[in-house]
Amino acid sequence: MKTTAEPMDLGQYFGERKKIVDEALDRYLPGESNFPQIIFKAVRYSLFAGGKRIRPILCMAAAEAVGGTLEGVLPVACALELIHTYSLIHDDLPSMDNDDYRRGKPTSHKVFGEAIAVLAGDALLTEAFYLMTKKESAVNVPPSARLEVIHDITKAAGFFGMVGGQVVDVSCQGKEVDLDTLHYIHSHKTGAMIFVSVKSGAVLSGASGRELQALSEYGRDIGLAFQIADDILDIEGNWELLGKETGVDESRGKITFPALIGLEKSRRRARDLVEKAVSAISFFDSKAEPLRRIAEFIIERRS
Amino acid sequence: MKTTAEPMDLGQYFGERKKIVDEALDRYLPGESNFPQIIFKAVRYSLFAGGKRIRPILCMAAAEAVGGTLEGVLPVACALELIHTYSLIHDDLPSMDNDDYRRGKPTSHKVFGEAIAVLAGDALLTEAFYLMTKKESAVNVPPSARLEVIHDITKAAGFFGMVGGQVVDVSCQGKEVDLDTLHYIHSHKTGAMIFVSVKSGAVLSGASGRELQALSEYGRDIGLAFQIADDILDIEGNWELLGKETGVDESRGKITFPALIGLEKSRRRARDLVEKAVSAISFFDSKAEPLRRIAEFIIERRS
Numbered sequence: 236m237k238t239t240a241e242p243m244d245l246g247q248y249f250g251e252r253k254k255i256v257d258e259a260l261d262r263y264l265p266g267e268s269n270f271p272q273i274i275f276k277a278v279r280y281s282l283f284a285g286g287k288r289i290r291p292i293l294c295m296a297a298a299e300a301v302g303g304t305l306e307g308v309l310p311v312a313c314a315l316e317l318i319h320t321y322s323l324i325h326d327d328l329p330s331m332d333n334d335d336y337r338r339g340k341p342t343s344h345k346v347f348g349e350a351i352a353v354l355a356g357d358a359l360l361t362e363a364f365y366l367m368t369k370k371e372s373a374v375n376v377p378p379s380a381r382l383e384v385i386h387d388i389t390k391a392a393g394f395f396g397m398v399g400g401q402v403v404d405v406s407c408q409g410k411e412v413d414l415d416t417l418h419y420i421h422s423h424k425t426g427a428m429i430f431v432s433v434k435s436g437a438v439l440s441g442a443s444g445r446e447l448q449a450l451s452e453y454g455r456d457i458g459l460a461f462q463i464a465d466d467i468l469d470i471e472g473n474w475e476l477l478g479k480e481t482g483v484d485e486s487r488g489k490i491t492f493p494a495l496i497g498l499e500k501s502r503r504r505a506r507d508l509v510e511k512a513v514s515a516i517s518f519f520d521s522k523a524e525p526l527r528r529i530a531e532f533i534i535e536r537r538s
Numbered sequence: 539m540k541t542t543a544e545p546m547d548l549g550q551y552f553g554e555r556k557k558i559v560d561e562a563l564d565r566y567l568p569g570e571s572n573f574p575q576i577i578f579k580a581v582r583y584s585l586f587a588g589g590k591r592i593r594p595i596l597c598m599a600a601a602e603a604v605g606g607t608l609e610g611v612l613p614v615a616c617a618l619e620l621i622h623t624y625s626l627i628h629d630d631l632p633s634m635d636n637d638d639y640r641r642g643k644p645t646s647h648k649v650f651g652e653a654i655a656v657l658a659g660d661a662l663l664t665e666a667f668y669l670m671t672k673k674e675s676a677v678n679v680p681p682s683a684r685l686e687v688i689h690d691i692t693k694a695a696g697f698f699g700m701v702g703g704q705v706v707d708v709s710c711q712g713k714e715v716d717l718d719t720l721h722y723i724h725s726h727k728t729g730a731m732i733f734v735s736v737k738s739g740a741v742l743s744g745a746s747g748r749e750l751q752a753l754s755e756y757g758r759d760i761g762l763a764f765q766i767a768d769d770i771l772d773i774e775g776n777w778e779l780l781g782k783e784t785g786v787d788e789s790r791g792k793i794t795f796p797a798l799i800g801l802e803k804s805r806r807r808a809r810d811l812v813e814k815a816v817s818a819i820s821f822f823d824s825k826a827e828p829l830r831r832i833a834e835f836i837i838e839r840r841s
Contacts, residue, residue, distance in 0.1 A: 265697060265698075269697070270702075271702060271705045271706050271709065273705060273709065274697060274701065274702065274705045275697070321660075325656055325657075325660060328653075328656060330651070330652035330653045330656060331653050331656065348633070349631075349633035350631075350633045350634050350708045351705065351708070353628055353631060353633060353634065353656065354628075354701055354704060354705055354708070356660070357624075357628060357659070357660075357663065357701050358696055358697050358701045360660065360663055360664065361663065361692050361695050361696035361697075361701060362692070362696055362697065364667050364688065364692045365689065365692035365693065365696055368685045368686075368688045368689035368692060369689060370686075370689075377681070378680070378681035378682045378684070378685050379681045381681075381685060382671045382681050382684060382685065383671075383673075385667065385671045385688075386668065386671035386672060386673075389664050389665070389667045389668035389671060390668065392664050393661055393664035393665055393668055394568060394572070394577060394578070394661050394664075394665065395568075398577065398657055398660055398661045398664065399573075399574060399577065401657060402574045402576060402577045402654065402657055403574050405653045405654070405657070406574060406576060
């Protein structure tokens with residue numbers, strides 16, 4: 236880890252962390268030779284489709300910021316990616332967003348059919364909890380803290396988190412939506428899981444009350460900034476970078492931040508949130524440098 | 539609890555237990571006035587559609603058989619029903635079994651649309667883990683035992699359990715299937731969750747090694763017997779009792795035990811399994827009487 240005096244190379248950092256996550260996911264997930272093969276093929280197809288691993292990387296960075304180890308949080312970090320991937324597969328279904336491509340590749344249901352795509356999502360969500368409750372996972376963490384973290388994750392993923400956000404998103408398609416509703420969708424559909432990625436890494440690593448409060452603030456702010464940045468990318472991005480049809484949100488009548496408050500105001504809003512997030516963790520030492528840089532990456536990324 | 543000398547009234551027993559489960563589910567699940575309403579309506583619609591609550595009742599009966607309390611296992615017992623209900627909603631989807639009715643009522647996607655049906659299933663599965671990891675759940679059970687039980691349940695519900703069984707079932711529609719494959723589908727799709735319902739009640743109640751082994755044997759046997767009985771009912775049942783189109787498995791080319799080995803042999807097979815299950819727990823005292831009677835109910839039920 237570099238000190239603040241010598242700025243870290245964010246590209247290298249992400250590359251190294253992504254490799255750790257990818258290797259762990261490959262190790263944790265059953266191989267494609269298992270029976271029934273098609274479900275393992277389907278799950279691995281979506282899981283290794285080029286995801287940036289933002290959630291696991293945030294979880295690990297939060298752990299390190301409070302003096303924890305990567306090993307202590309790796310199963311939970313990977314479980315967060317399994318939950319994220321399940322949500323993408325189900326979101327892409329014909330009855331939901333009806334997306335044919337994601338990250339430049341045909342979506343799960345286009346390759347494996349709708350039934351297997353539904354089941355691949357179901358399997359990934361179940362496997363996330365399998366992974367988090369394995370005896371070998373988080374061996375140095377007290378079982379009660381592990382239960383607490385799993386509980387937090389169910390809250391972020393369920394009725395009052397990701398599923399709730401997706402329900403409102405689906406229900407609002409083609410309707411006029413105000414800023415409050417848009418904020419609800421974003422904070423629940425994306426924000427909650429980003430928030431809990433940071434929080435779980437901190438809790439599993441024995442964060443103090445003060446650290447936890449600061450990291451929660453950080454997680455909430457970058458969660459919303461992340462989604463605003465996604466909205467902006469959807470307008471500005473191009474196929475080459477995003478691997479999906481851009482501008483689709485608008486054409487489908489989905490409301491985005493730029494559509495509601497304009498592009499410039501959206502950019503400022505995202506920038507303000509990132510500054511707030513970084514300021515919340517200002518009392519952390521250089522071990523929190525990756526968290527600071529990830530916050531900036533979130534609004535600077537081009538894909 | 540009655541002794542063996544004075545046979546228990548199974549109808550009354552089921553009625554009382556079902557009431558306990560129904561009331562607990564109603565208490566645990568967020569009300570329909572919560573936002574976004576449609577997901578709570580959808581989840582409650584399927585959850586309170588007349589299910590027999592076999593899995594929670596088995597979990598509670600196993601707990602009592604080893605001297606445990608109902609309260610100690612109630613959240614996990616209810617979580618098992620949430621997982622069962624999620625699987626029914628997803629199984630009924632147009633891309634899966636494409637069923638319009640279940641228990642005499644239109645299926646979730648017929649009432650709420652396909653997107654909400656997918657999300658209702660996702661929410662129920664997530665909520666099951668929410669419930670099992672709540673601080674107030676299983677307060678007298680050591681956290682490590684709670685983690686172990688949740689882990690067992692993920693195994694029964696995931697790749698090598700319920701989802702795996704459904705994958706093979708979906709993949710085999712319209713194809714010729716041998717007895718081994720049919721056995722795989724049944725033991726994974728239904729058997730695994732029945733098995734873990736018994737096992738989780740026992741583990742949470744501090745069963746001894748010998749008790750656990752016997753109850754595992756019992757759970758495995760009645761799990762398969764349950765599905766064979768379902769196959770038989772599908773042929774013999776009628777709309778009034780089952781509330782769904784019977785004979786559909788055959789018309790859809792789904793292979794069932796009666797189709798493969800004949801009705802009489804199927805009945806004998808189910809009967810043999812129940813006898814084996816009851817014999818496995820023969821050394822238990824009268825506290826296991828409900829388990830013995832439930833085993834018989836499984837093959838005697840008319841719906």
